[in-house]
Amino acid sequence: MTRxxxxxxxxxxxxxxxxxxxxxxxxxxxxxxxxxDDIKDVYSEAKATGYDAPTMRRIVRLRKMKPDDRREMEAxxxxxxxxxxxx
Amino acid sequence: MTRxxxxxxxxxxxxxxxxxxxxxxxxxxxxxxxxxDDIKDVYSEAKATGYDAPTMRRIVRLRKMKPDDRREMEAxxxxxxxxxxxx
Numbered sequence: 363m364t365r366x367x368x369x370x371x372x373x374x375x376x377x378x379x380x381x382x383x384x385x386x387x388x389x390x391x392x393x394x395x396x397x398x399d400d401i402k403d404v405y406s407e408a409k410a411t412g413y414d415a416p417t418m419r420r421i422v423r424l425r426k427m428k429p430d431d432r433r434e435m436e437a438x439x440x441x442x443x444x445x446x447x448x449x
Numbered sequence: 450m451t452r453x454x455x456x457x458x459x460x461x462x463x464x465x466x467x468x469x470x471x472x473x474x475x476x477x478x479x480x481x482x483x484x485x486d487d488i489k490d491v492y493s494e495a496k497a498t499g500y501d502a503p504t505m506r507r508i509v510r511l512r513k514m515k516p517d518d519r520r521e522m523e524a525x526x527x528x529x530x531x532x533x534x535x536x
Contacts, residue, residue, distance in 0.1 A: 380505075383495045387488055387509055394484040401477045408470045418467075422474055 405415040424432055443449070492502040511519055530536070 379498065380495075380500060383491060383498075383500065384505060384508060384512070386491050387505070388512070390484050390488045390491065391509065394481055394488070397477050397481045397484065401474055401481070404470060404473050404477065408467075411466065411470075413467060413470065418471065418474070421471060422478070425471070425475070 405418065408418055409415045427435070492505065495505055496502045514522070
């Protein structure tokens with residue numbers, strides 16, 4: 363095999379490896395997109411049942427926080443609201 | 450059943466329904482987080498093999514676009530680069 367031929371074979375192998383990595387990422391991104399759609403469907407279902415979706419999103423965010431962090435965040439929010447006359 | 454008792458039962462059922470909806474969302478969000486971690490792992494693996502992860506991210510983004518849209522975006526980018534003396 364010529365040097366050029368050898369390099370070409372190595373390049374082709376590297377190209378193939380890159381292609382496989384990219385395709386793995388694309389498949390995972392697609393599955394992620396599917397889950398995002400599923401989540402949207404649950405919010406739609408909740409909305410159809412009479413629940414407020416934006417409030418549910420806030421609840422999901424609040425439940426993700428450690429209780430201490432959440433309480434601190436809420437206290438800071440209250441302080442800022444008071445400072446700005448938002449009651 | 451008293452009126453209050455009736456309402457309480459209905460409220461408890463609504464609360465339970467809300468809890469189930471929130472928990473479904475949380476499970477889906479967790480699966481999504483798992484996929485995000487898997488994607489990060491593929492990029493790490495690619496990086497360890499010698500590939501440049503930021504360039505791979507750009508390739509994934511470019512491959513997601515319609516070829517016409519991609520070419521137009523690239524043409525506009527070239528125009529702006531020329532206008533700003535970026536060669």
